[in-house]
Amino acid sequence: xxxxxVEQFAHLDAVFHALADPTRRAMLGHLAERELTIGELAxxxxxxxxxxxxxxxxxxxxxxxxxxxxxxxxxxRLQAARLAEADAWLRRYERFWNDRLDSLEALLxxxxxxxxxxx
Amino acid sequence: xxxxxVEQFAHLDAVFHALADPTRRAMLGHLAERELTIGELAxxxxxxxxxxxxxxxxxxxxxxxxxxxxxxxxxxRLQAARLAEADAWLRRYERFWNDRLDSLEALLxxxxxxxxxxx
DNA sequence: AAATAATTAAACCAATCGGTTGACAATCCA
DNA sequence: TGGATTGTCAACCGATTGGTTTAATTATTT
Numbered sequence: 266x267x268x269x270x271v272e273q274f275a276h277l278d279a280v281f282h283a284l285a286d287p288t289r290r291a292m293l294g295h296l297a298e299r300e301l302t303i304g305e306l307a308x309x310x311x312x313x314x315x316x317x318x319x320x321x322x323x324x325x326x327x328x329x330x331x332x333x334x335x336x337x338x339x340x341x342r343l344q345a346a347r348l349a350e351a352d353a354w355l356r357r358y359e360r361f362w363n364d365r366l367d368s369l370e371a372l373l374x375x376x377x378x379x380x381x382x383x384x
Numbered sequence: 385x386x387x388x389x390v391e392q393f394a395h396l397d398a399v400f401h402a403l404a405d406p407t408r409r410a411m412l413g414h415l416a417e418r419e420l421t422i423g424e425l426a427x428x429x430x431x432x433x434x435x436x437x438x439x440x441x442x443x444x445x446x447x448x449x450x451x452x453x454x455x456x457x458x459x460x461r462l463q464a465a466r467l468a469e470a471d472a473w474l475r476r477y478e479r480f481w482n483d484r485l486d487s488l489e490a491l492l493x494x495x496x497x498x499x500x501x502x503x
Numbered sequence: 504a505a506a507t508a509a510t511t512a513a514a515c516c517a518a519t520c521g522g523t524t525g526a527c528a529a530t531c532c533a
Numbered sequence: 534t535g536g537a538t539t540g541t542c543a544a545c546c547g548a549t550t551g552g553t554t555t556a557a558t559t560a561t562t563t
Binding site for chain 1: 538539540541542
Protein backbone atom coordinates (compact mmCIF):
# COMPACT_ATOMS: atom_id res chain seq x y z
CA UNK A 266 0.00 0.00 0.00
CA UNK A 267 2.52 2.58 1.17
CA UNK A 268 5.53 0.96 -0.41
CA UNK A 269 5.98 3.55 -3.13
CA UNK A 270 7.35 5.97 -0.55
CA VAL A 271 9.44 3.50 1.39
CA GLU A 272 12.80 5.21 0.94
CA GLN A 273 11.58 8.29 2.69
CA PHE A 274 11.99 6.39 5.94
CA ALA A 275 15.52 5.06 5.75
CA HIS A 276 16.26 5.33 9.46
CA LEU A 277 13.22 3.49 10.74
CA ASP A 278 15.07 0.24 11.42
CA ALA A 279 17.48 1.96 13.77
CA VAL A 280 14.85 4.23 15.34
CA PHE A 281 12.31 1.51 16.10
CA HIS A 282 15.06 -0.79 17.30
CA ALA A 283 16.27 1.92 19.67
CA LEU A 284 12.74 2.48 20.95
CA ALA A 285 12.15 -1.23 21.53
CA ASP A 286 14.17 -1.21 24.74
CA PRO A 287 12.52 0.16 27.91
CA THR A 288 15.80 1.44 29.34
CA ARG A 289 16.40 3.50 26.22
CA ARG A 290 12.82 4.82 26.20
CA ALA A 291 13.28 5.87 29.82
CA MET A 292 16.57 7.56 28.92
CA LEU A 293 14.78 9.56 26.25
CA GLY A 294 12.21 10.49 28.89
CA HIS A 295 14.94 11.84 31.13
CA LEU A 296 16.57 13.68 28.24
CA ALA A 297 13.22 15.35 27.61
CA GLU A 298 13.70 17.15 30.91
CA ARG A 299 17.22 18.36 30.30
CA GLU A 300 20.60 17.43 28.84
CA LEU A 301 22.37 14.73 30.80
CA THR A 302 25.80 13.16 31.01
CA ILE A 303 26.39 9.44 30.51
CA GLY A 304 26.78 9.03 34.27
CA GLU A 305 23.53 10.83 34.99
CA LEU A 306 21.81 8.65 32.43
CA ALA A 307 23.27 5.52 34.02
CA UNK A 308 22.46 6.07 37.71
CA UNK A 309 18.64 5.65 37.66
CA UNK A 310 19.09 2.14 36.28
CA UNK A 311 21.83 0.94 38.64
CA UNK A 312 23.73 0.02 35.52
CA UNK A 313 27.44 0.25 34.81
CA UNK A 314 28.79 3.24 32.90
CA UNK A 315 29.73 0.90 30.09
CA UNK A 316 26.18 -0.43 29.89
CA UNK A 317 24.68 3.04 29.73
CA UNK A 318 27.35 4.03 27.25
CA UNK A 319 26.21 1.24 24.92
CA UNK A 320 22.58 2.33 25.16
CA UNK A 321 23.52 5.90 24.39
CA UNK A 322 25.50 4.72 21.39
CA UNK A 323 22.39 2.93 20.10
CA UNK A 324 20.33 6.09 20.57
CA UNK A 325 23.04 8.12 18.87
CA UNK A 326 23.23 5.68 15.97
CA UNK A 327 19.46 6.06 15.55
CA UNK A 328 19.90 9.84 15.48
CA UNK A 329 17.75 10.27 18.58
CA UNK A 330 20.55 11.76 20.68
CA UNK A 331 23.55 13.95 19.99
CA UNK A 332 26.62 14.18 22.17
CA UNK A 333 28.77 17.15 23.13
CA UNK A 334 32.07 16.36 24.79
CA UNK A 335 33.02 18.99 27.32
CA UNK A 336 36.09 18.16 29.30
CA UNK A 337 35.77 14.65 30.58
CA UNK A 338 31.97 14.58 30.52
CA UNK A 339 29.76 13.76 27.55
CA UNK A 340 26.58 15.80 27.47
CA UNK A 341 23.66 14.11 25.70
CA ARG A 342 20.81 16.03 24.10
CA LEU A 343 17.51 14.71 22.77
CA GLN A 344 17.20 15.04 19.01
CA ALA A 345 13.53 14.79 18.03
CA ALA A 346 13.61 14.83 14.23
CA ARG A 347 13.85 11.04 13.96
CA LEU A 348 11.02 10.65 16.43
CA ALA A 349 8.97 12.81 14.09
CA GLU A 350 9.91 10.49 11.23
CA ALA A 351 8.73 7.46 13.16
CA ASP A 352 5.53 9.29 14.03
CA ALA A 353 5.01 10.17 10.37
CA TRP A 354 5.33 6.50 9.46
CA LEU A 355 2.81 5.49 12.10
CA ARG A 356 0.32 8.14 11.09
CA ARG A 357 -0.01 6.57 7.67
CA TYR A 358 -2.08 4.00 9.53
CA GLU A 359 -4.07 6.58 11.43
CA ARG A 360 -7.24 5.93 9.47
CA PHE A 361 -7.25 2.34 10.73
CA TRP A 362 -7.62 3.37 14.33
CA ASN A 363 -9.88 6.28 13.39
CA ASP A 364 -12.17 4.18 11.23
CA ARG A 365 -15.03 4.18 13.70
CA LEU A 366 -14.73 7.91 14.17
CA ASP A 367 -14.47 8.40 10.42
CA SER A 368 -17.60 6.42 9.64
CA LEU A 369 -19.44 8.17 12.45
CA GLU A 370 -18.47 11.51 10.97
CA ALA A 371 -19.55 10.36 7.52
CA LEU A 372 -22.87 9.30 8.95
CA LEU A 373 -23.40 12.65 10.62
CA UNK A 374 -22.44 14.50 7.45
CA UNK A 375 -24.93 12.41 5.47
CA UNK A 376 -27.66 13.26 7.96
CA UNK A 377 -26.80 16.92 7.79
CA UNK A 378 -27.10 16.85 4.03
CA UNK A 379 -30.42 15.08 4.25
CA UNK A 380 -31.60 17.79 6.64
CA UNK A 381 -30.35 20.50 4.32
CA UNK A 382 -32.32 19.03 1.41
CA UNK A 383 -35.51 18.93 3.46
CA UNK A 384 -35.25 22.62 4.10
CA UNK B 385 9.59 13.35 32.53
CA UNK B 386 6.86 11.02 31.34
CA UNK B 387 7.76 8.19 33.64
CA UNK B 388 4.74 8.58 35.90
CA UNK B 389 2.54 7.11 33.18
CA VAL B 390 4.87 4.40 32.03
CA GLU B 391 2.63 1.41 32.73
CA GLN B 392 0.04 2.68 30.31
CA PHE B 393 2.30 1.43 27.52
CA ALA B 394 2.98 -2.15 28.48
CA HIS B 395 3.17 -3.51 24.94
CA LEU B 396 5.65 -1.01 23.55
CA ASP B 397 8.62 -3.36 23.75
CA ALA B 398 6.91 -5.90 21.52
CA VAL B 399 5.36 -3.30 19.20
CA PHE B 400 8.53 -1.32 18.56
CA HIS B 401 10.52 -4.53 18.20
CA ALA B 402 8.03 -5.77 15.61
CA LEU B 403 8.26 -2.47 13.73
CA ALA B 404 12.07 -2.51 13.74
CA ASP B 405 12.19 -5.05 10.91
CA PRO B 406 11.62 -3.80 7.33
CA THR B 407 10.04 -7.08 6.21
CA ARG B 408 7.46 -6.81 8.96
CA ARG B 409 6.75 -3.16 8.22
CA ALA B 410 6.22 -4.08 4.57
CA MET B 411 3.89 -6.89 5.64
CA LEU B 412 1.83 -4.39 7.61
CA GLY B 413 1.74 -2.23 4.51
CA HIS B 414 0.32 -5.10 2.50
CA LEU B 415 -2.18 -5.91 5.22
CA ALA B 416 -3.35 -2.30 5.03
CA GLU B 417 -4.70 -3.11 1.56
CA ARG B 418 -6.55 -6.27 2.51
CA GLU B 419 -6.43 -9.43 4.59
CA LEU B 420 -3.77 -11.87 3.41
CA THR B 421 -2.77 -15.46 4.01
CA ILE B 422 0.68 -16.45 5.22
CA GLY B 423 1.58 -17.57 1.72
CA GLU B 424 0.47 -14.29 0.18
CA LEU B 425 2.49 -12.44 2.81
CA ALA B 426 5.54 -14.59 2.06
CA UNK B 427 5.72 -14.38 -1.75
CA UNK B 428 6.79 -10.71 -2.21
CA UNK B 429 9.92 -11.37 -0.16
CA UNK B 430 11.15 -14.57 -1.83
CA UNK B 431 11.25 -16.02 1.65
CA UNK B 432 10.28 -19.47 2.83
CA UNK B 433 6.81 -19.99 4.25
CA UNK B 434 8.41 -20.84 7.56
CA UNK B 435 10.27 -17.53 7.57
CA UNK B 436 7.13 -15.55 6.85
CA UNK B 437 5.30 -17.58 9.46
CA UNK B 438 7.84 -16.48 12.06
CA UNK B 439 7.44 -12.83 11.12
CA UNK B 440 3.68 -13.10 11.37
CA UNK B 441 4.04 -14.68 14.78
CA UNK B 442 6.11 -11.67 15.89
CA UNK B 443 3.45 -9.29 14.58
CA UNK B 444 0.76 -11.38 16.28
CA UNK B 445 2.67 -11.38 19.56
CA UNK B 446 2.86 -7.59 19.35
CA UNK B 447 -0.92 -7.48 18.82
CA UNK B 448 -0.51 -5.87 15.40
CA UNK B 449 -2.10 -8.75 13.51
CA UNK B 450 -4.84 -11.24 14.24
CA UNK B 451 -5.24 -14.58 12.55
CA UNK B 452 -8.36 -16.43 11.41
CA UNK B 453 -7.87 -20.04 10.43
CA UNK B 454 -10.19 -21.00 7.59
CA UNK B 455 -9.61 -24.47 6.29
CA UNK B 456 -5.94 -24.91 5.66
CA UNK B 457 -5.20 -21.23 5.16
CA UNK B 458 -4.51 -18.66 7.86
CA UNK B 459 -6.00 -15.25 7.08
CA UNK B 460 -4.16 -12.32 8.68
CA ARG B 461 -5.80 -9.01 9.47
CA LEU B 462 -4.17 -5.74 10.51
CA GLN B 463 -5.00 -4.73 14.07
CA ALA B 464 -4.31 -1.03 14.52
CA ALA B 465 -4.93 -0.46 18.23
CA ARG B 466 -1.32 -1.15 19.19
CA LEU B 467 -0.11 1.13 16.43
CA ALA B 468 -2.23 3.82 18.03
CA GLU B 469 -0.55 3.08 21.37
CA ALA B 470 2.89 3.50 19.83
CA ASP B 471 1.76 6.71 18.19
CA ALA B 472 0.44 7.97 21.52
CA TRP B 473 3.83 7.31 23.09
CA LEU B 474 5.63 9.17 20.31
CA ARG B 475 3.29 12.13 20.47
CA ARG B 476 4.38 12.83 24.02
CA TYR B 477 7.51 14.17 22.35
CA GLU B 478 5.59 16.14 19.76
CA ARG B 479 6.44 19.48 21.30
CA PHE B 480 10.14 18.81 20.67
CA TRP B 481 9.71 18.70 16.94
CA ASN B 482 7.02 21.39 17.00
CA ASP B 483 9.03 23.80 19.09
CA ARG B 484 9.79 26.17 16.23
CA LEU B 485 6.17 26.13 15.09
CA ASP B 486 5.02 26.64 18.66
CA SER B 487 7.16 29.70 19.23
CA LEU B 488 6.14 31.09 15.86
CA GLU B 489 2.50 30.69 16.82
CA ALA B 490 3.14 32.34 20.19
CA LEU B 491 4.79 35.24 18.40
CA LEU B 492 1.85 35.66 16.05
CA UNK B 493 -0.60 35.50 18.94
CA UNK B 494 1.35 38.18 20.77
CA UNK B 495 1.24 40.41 17.69
CA UNK B 496 -2.48 39.85 17.33
CA UNK B 497 -3.03 40.94 20.90
CA UNK B 498 -0.90 44.01 20.40
CA UNK B 499 -3.02 44.86 17.35
CA UNK B 500 -6.23 44.33 19.31
CA UNK B 501 -5.06 46.74 22.02
CA UNK B 502 -4.27 49.44 19.46
CA UNK B 503 -7.84 49.37 18.20
C1' DA C 504 -7.42 -43.51 -1.15
C1' DA C 505 -3.84 -40.90 -2.88
C1' DA C 506 -1.81 -36.65 -4.20
C1' DT C 507 -1.37 -31.86 -3.42
C1' DA C 508 -1.47 -27.51 -0.92
C1' DA C 509 -0.94 -24.49 3.33
C1' DT C 510 1.07 -24.11 7.40
C1' DT C 511 3.59 -25.24 11.73
C1' DA C 512 7.35 -27.55 14.38
C1' DA C 513 11.94 -28.53 15.30
C1' DA C 514 16.63 -28.29 14.74
C1' DC C 515 20.22 -25.64 13.32
C1' DC C 516 23.14 -21.42 11.90
C1' DA C 517 25.77 -17.03 12.23
C1' DA C 518 24.93 -12.50 13.97
C1' DT C 519 23.32 -9.41 17.29
C1' DC C 520 21.49 -8.18 21.98
C1' DG C 521 21.81 -6.39 26.71
C1' DG C 522 24.69 -6.80 30.14
C1' DT C 523 29.08 -7.48 32.83
C1' DT C 524 34.15 -6.95 34.08
C1' DG C 525 38.81 -5.13 33.79
C1' DA C 526 42.14 -2.28 31.60
C1' DC C 527 42.99 2.10 29.74
C1' DA C 528 42.78 7.21 28.53
C1' DA C 529 41.65 11.75 29.41
C1' DT C 530 40.44 15.47 32.53
C1' DC C 531 40.00 17.90 36.78
C1' DC C 532 41.40 19.17 41.35
C1' DA C 533 44.18 19.43 45.53
C1' DT D 534 52.60 15.52 40.88
C1' DG D 535 49.29 12.34 42.03
C1' DG D 536 44.68 10.80 42.92
C1' DA D 537 39.87 10.92 41.83
C1' DT D 538 36.30 11.36 38.25
C1' DT D 539 34.22 10.34 33.63
C1' DG D 540 34.01 7.67 30.06
C1' DT D 541 35.54 4.20 26.24
C1' DC D 542 37.30 -0.21 24.59
C1' DA D 543 37.70 -5.08 24.29
C1' DA D 544 36.53 -9.44 25.71
C1' DC D 545 33.23 -12.30 27.33
C1' DC D 546 28.42 -14.25 28.61
C1' DG D 547 23.82 -16.33 27.84
C1' DA D 548 19.70 -15.16 25.24
C1' DT D 549 17.50 -13.80 21.13
C1' DT D 550 17.35 -12.58 16.16
C1' DG D 551 16.29 -13.53 11.26
C1' DG D 552 16.87 -16.96 8.42
C1' DT D 553 17.28 -21.83 6.58
C1' DT D 554 16.02 -26.94 5.87
C1' DT D 555 13.57 -31.08 6.77
C1' DA D 556 9.69 -33.36 8.65
C1' DA D 557 5.04 -33.51 10.34
C1' DT D 558 0.15 -31.87 10.44
C1' DT D 559 -4.06 -30.58 8.52
C1' DA D 560 -7.28 -29.70 4.73
C1' DT D 561 -8.64 -29.92 0.01
C1' DT D 562 -8.90 -32.03 -4.53
C1' DT D 563 -9.05 -35.67 -7.75
